[in-house]
Amino acid sequence: xxxxxVLKGGRSLERQVSLQSGDRVEEALHALGHDVIAIDxxxxxxxxxxxxxxxxxxxxxxxxDGEDGTVQELLEIAGVPYTGSRVSACMRCADKxxxxxxxxxxxxxxxxxxxxxxxxxxxxxxxxxxxxxEERLGFPLVVKPAxxxxxxxxxxxxxxxxxxSALVAAFSYSQKVVVERHVxxxxxxxxxxxxxxxxxxxxxxxxEDFYEYESRYEIxxxxxxxPADLDAATTERVQSLALGVHELLGCRSLxxxxxxxxxxxxxxVLEANTVxxxxxxxxxxxxxxAAGIGFNELVSRILAAAAA
Amino acid sequence: xxxxxxxxxxGGEARPMDRRPSRxxxxxxxxxxxxxxxxxxxxxxxxxxxxxxxxxxxxxxSLAGGLPDTSTFPPGQLxxxxxxxxxxxxxxxxxxxxxxxxxxxxxxxxxVMAEEGTTVDPEHLLITTGGQQVIDLMCKTFxxxxxxxxxxxxxxxxxxxxxASYQADVIQIEMDADGMRIDALEETLARLDAERRTPKFxxxxxxxxxxxxxxxxxxxxxxxVEVARDRELLVLEDNPYGLLRYEGDPLPTIxxxxxGEFVVYLGTFSKILSPGIRVxxxxxxxxxxxxxNLGKQGADLCSSSLSxxxxxxxxxHGRWQDYVYSLRDVYRRRRDTMLDALxxxxxxxxxxxxxxxxxxxxxxxxxxxxxxxxxxRALQHHVAFVPGRGAYLDGRGGSSMRLNFSxxxxxxxREGIRRIGEVVREQVGLxxxxxxxxxxxxxxxxxxxxxxxxxALADVLQLPQRDGPRGERRAR
Numbered sequence: 001x002x003x004x005x006v007l008k009g010g011r012s013l014e015r016q017v018s019l020q021s022g023d024r025v026e027e028a029l030h031a032l033g034h035d036v037i038a039i040d041x042x043x044x045x046x047x048x049x050x051x052x053x054x055x056x057x058x059x060x061x062x063x064x065d066g067e068d069g070t071v072q073e074l075l076e077i078a079g080v081p082y083t084g085s086r087v088s089a090c091m092r093c094a095d096k097x098x099x100x101x102x103x104x105x106x107x108x109x110x111x112x113x114x115x116x117x118x119x120x121x122x123x124x125x126x127x128x129x130x131x132x133x134e135e136r137l138g139f140p141l142v143v144k145p146a147x148x149x150x151x152x153x154x155x156x157x158x159x160x161x162x163x164x165s166a167l168v169a170a171f172s173y174s175q176k177v178v179v180e181r182h183v184x185x186x187x188x189x190x191x192x193x194x195x196x197x198x199x200x201x202x203x204x205x206x207x208e209d210f211y212e213y214e215s216r217y218e219i220x221x222x223x224x225x226x227p228a229d230l231d232a233a234t235t236e237r238v239q240s241l242a243l244g245v246h247e248l249l250g251c252r253s254l255x256x257x258x259x260x261x262x263x264x265x266x267x268x269v270l271e272a273n274t275v276x277x278x279x280x281x282x283x284x285x286x287x288x289x290a291a292g293i294g295f296n297e298l299v300s301r302i303l304a305a306a307a308a
Numbered sequence: 309x310x311x312x313x314x315x316x317x318x319g320g321e322a323r324p325m326d327r328r329p330s331r332x333x334x335x336x337x338x339x340x341x342x343x344x345x346x347x348x349x350x351x352x353x354x355x356x357x358x359x360x361x362x363x364x365x366x367x368x369x370s371l372a373g374g375l376p377d378t379s380t381f382p383p384g385q386l387x388x389x390x391x392x393x394x395x396x397x398x399x400x401x402x403x404x405x406x407x408x409x410x411x412x413x414x415x416x417x418x419x420v421m422a423e424e425g426t427t428v429d430p431e432h433l434l435i436t437t438g439g440q441q442v443i444d445l446m447c448k449t450f451x452x453x454x455x456x457x458x459x460x461x462x463x464x465x466x467x468x469x470x471x472a473s474y475q476a477d478v479i480q481i482e483m484d485a486d487g488m489r490i491d492a493l494e495e496t497l498a499r500l501d502a503e504r505r506t507p508k509f510x511x512x513x514x515x516x517x518x519x520x521x522x523x524x525x526x527x528x529x530x531x532x533v534e535v536a537r538d539r540e541l542l543v544l545e546d547n548p549y550g551l552l553r554y555e556g557d558p559l560p561t562i563x564x565x566x567x568g569e570f571v572v573y574l575g576t577f578s579k580i581l582s583p584g585i586r587v588x589x590x591x592x593x594x595x596x597x598x599x600x601n602l603g604k605q606g607a608d609l610c611s612s613s614l615s616x617x618x619x620x621x622x623x624x625h626g627r628w629q630d631y632v633y634s635l636r637d638v639y640r641r642r643r644d645t646m647l648d649a650l651x652x653x654x655x656x657x658x659x660x661x662x663x664x665x666x667x668x669x670x671x672x673x674x675x676x677x678x679x680x681x682x683x684x685r686a687l688q689h690h691v692a693f694v695p696g697r698g699a700y701l702d703g704r705g706g707s708s709m710r711l712n713f714s715x716x717x718x719x720x721x722r723e724g725i726r727r728i729g730e731v732v733r734e735q736v737g738l739x740x741x742x743x744x745x746x747x748x749x750x751x752x753x754x755x756x757x758x759x760x761x762x763x764a765l766a767d768v769l770q771l772p773q774r775d776g777p778r779g780e781r782r783a784r
Contacts, residue, residue: 011362011365012362013362013684042365118738122738127742152681153684163742164739164742167738168681168735168742169681171735171738172678172681172731172735173681173684
C-alpha cells in the first residue's frame with residue numbers, strides 16, 4: 001500500500017476547481033487501495049510533508065504555486081516523488097510568454113504576439129508602440145495574463161478603444177501580459193498521457209458569442225466533444241503537434257495542450273498545462289475515457305509515472 | 309512525432325493504450341448529462357463564483373459576505389434559551405410541526421412586524437426556512453419558463469440563481485437615491501402590455517437595498533402600491549434589514565400602505581436574531597399564501613420546530629429589541645468606519661452609496677475597470693468584495709462592487725478598504741498611462757485627507773450605462 005499525499009486547494013484563484021480535482025483523485029486513490037493524505041496547501045505544507053512522510057505526492061493544484069514549479073521545488077527538496085512535470089517544465093508552461101517564445105524558436109505554430117510587463121508601460125513608454133502592435137496583429141486581438149492558469153482575465157479587444165481596459169484587466173492577474181493575434185476557429189485540447197496523445201477534445205460553445213469568455217468556459221454553456229469531429233489527417237496532425245509541444249517543453253507523464261484550428265485547417269498552439277483538471281468533466285479525464293482509460297486507471301498511471 | 313507503434317483508430321482517435329476492451333460512446337463521465345433538466349442549464353457555476361472560494365482562507369479580509377456578526381450574541385443567553393426549549397418543549401422541538409408554522413412563533417413575528425408599524429394576523433402567516441424560501445416559493449407558485457419578474461437593478465445576488473432556476477425572464481429597473489424608479493417601471497409595464505405580457509411579480513428590497521444600499525422613498529412606495537393595485541400586479545417586498553436603521557426616520561412598509569393587499573411581505577429573523585436558525589416568513593394575499601403553503605409542503609413539509617421554539621423562547625426570555633438596538637450601534641459604527649475609509653482611500657473617480665441602514669455599501673468605479681478582474685488583484689492583497697456583475701442577470705454591473713460592513717470589525721474594515729483603494733488606484737493610474745491621460749489621483753500620503761464626500765453626491769447610485777432602452781435592461 002502506497003501512502004499518497006494529495007495536494008489541493010491552496011491560494012490560487014483556481015482553488016475551487018483544484019479542491020474538486022483533489023476530491024476526485026482521492027476517491028480514485030481510495031478505490032485503488034492507497035493510503036490517502038489530503039493536504040489543503042498552506043503555510044504548513046512542509047511541516048505536514050515531514051510529519052506524514054508520504055511515499056509520493058499527487059499534485060492536484062491548479063494555477064499559482066502548484067502549476068508554476070513552486071510546490072514541485074519544495075517536493076524536490078523534501079525528497080518526495082511527485083506526479084507530473086518537474087520544476088523547469090512547470091515554469092516553462094506556467095508562463096505563456098516563455099511557452100510561446102519556445103514554440104516560436106522551435107518553429108512550432110503559435111499565434112503572433114507581443115508581451116509586456118507593467119513596468120514597460122509605466123516606465124518605458126510602451127503605450128507609444130500600441131498602435132504598431134495593433135496594426136501588426138489586427139483586430140480582434142486577445143489580451144491575456146501571462147501566468148494565469150485558467151481563462152480568467154482573457155479579454156478580446158475589437159478596436160483600439162478596447163485595448164487599454166483589456167490591458168488593465170489582464171494586469172489584474174499577472175505582472176506580465178500577452179497581446180496575441182486572434183485565431184478564429186475551433187477550440188481543441190489534446191491531452192498527453194505517458195507520452196502518447198489521447199483523443200482530441202473540442203470545446204463547442206453553445207452561445208454564438210465567441211468573445212465572451214464566460215460562455216466559453218462555463219460548464220453548461222460549452223459542450224465538449226470527444227473525440228472531436230476531425231478527419232484522420234487533421235487528428236493525427238494536431239496530436240503529433242501536441243506531443244511535439246509536450247516534448248519541447250520537457251513535460252513528464254501528462255500535460256494538456258490547447259490549440260485553435262483556423263478556418264484553413266491550420267493548428268495554432270495557445271498554451272500547455274502541466275496540471276490539467278481532474279474533475280469528472282475535465283478535459284484530460286474525458287479524453288482518457290474516450291481512449292478506454294477509466295478514471296481510476298488514469299490516476300493509477302499518473303501515480304506510476306511519478307514513482308518511475 | 310506520434311509514437312508509431314500506437315496507430316490511430318479509424319475515427320482518428322488514439323487506440324486504447326492498454327489491451328482492455330474499448331467501451332461504447334456512452335461514457336462514464338457523461339452518464340448523467342442527458343438526464344439533467346433543462347432548467348439546470350441556467351443554473352451556472354462561474355469563474356467568478358469559483359474565485360470566491362479563496363475568500364474562505366483565514367488571511368483574507370472578506371468584505372464579500374452578507375453576514376451579520378453572530379459573535380455579538382451573548383453565549384450565556386443562548387445556553388439559557390436552548391435549555392429552556394429542552395426542558396419545557398423538548399418533545400415538540402424534536403417533532404414535525406405544521407407547514408405554516410407554530411402559532412407561538414407567529415405571535416413573535418406579528419410583534420416584529422408591529423415594530424415597523426405593520427399589522428398582521430398571525431394566523432395568516434407562512435413561516436419559512438429563511439427568507440430565501442419565500443423567494444423560491446414565489447417562483448414555484450408563479451413562474452413558468454419565460455415568465456417575467458421585475459426586479460431592481462442591481463438586485464439581491466442571492467435571488468439571481470433562484471430566478472434563473474425557474475427560467476424567469478428578469479427585467480431589472482434602474483434605481484436612484486430614492487430606490488426603484490417607478491417612472492421607468494411604468495414605461496416597462498406599458499411596453500410589456502404592448503407585447504401582451506404581464507409580469508408575475510415585482511421584486512423589491514425597499515429598505516437599505518441589497519446590494520445598492522438605497523431606500524425607496526415614501527412617494528415611490530405609494531406610487532408602487534397604486535401601480536400594483538391598478539394593474540393587479542403582485543409585489544414581493546423583501547425587508548430583512550428594516551429594523552437596522554442607523555439614521556433618518558423609518559418609513560412604512562409597502563404592505564402597510566393603503567392598497568397594500570397586493571403585496572407579499574417577506575421577513576426574516578436572520579439579521580435581527582440569527583441566520584443560522586433559518587426562520588423567515590411571508591404575509592400576503594390569502595390565495596397566494598395557500599398556494600405557497602402547498603409549495604412548501606413539497607419542499608420541506610415544515611420549517612424546523614427546534615428553530616421556531618428557539619424564537620418563541622427567545623421572545624419570552626426578555627426584550628428582543630435590545631439585541632437589535634445593540635446590533636444597530638455596532639453596525640452604525642462599522643458603516644461610519646467604512647464610509648470614512650472610502651473617503652480616505654478610494655480615488656476621486658469612485659462613487660459610493662451612503663446607506664441609512666442595512667449591511668451594504670455599493671461602490672462604482674470608472675467604467676474601464678472590471679471589478680471581477682479587480683477582485684483577482686485584490687485577492688493577492690488578501691481582501692475580497694462581491695463584484696457587481698452578480699447583482700445583474702444581463703452582464704451589467706461590471707464596474708461596481710458590493711462592500712459588507714457588518715461581518716468584520718472596524719480595524720479590518722479600515723484595512724480592507726485601504727487595500728482595495730490601493731489596487732483601484734493602481735488600475736486608475738495604469739489606465740491613465742495607457743491612454744496618456746493626465747496623472748491620476750495621487751496617493752493619499754501626498755495630499756491632506758479629502759473632505760468627506762458630499763452625501764447628496766454620494767447618494768446617487770452610479771449605475772453602469774449601456775445603450776438601449778432607457779431605464780431598464782432585459783435579461784437573456
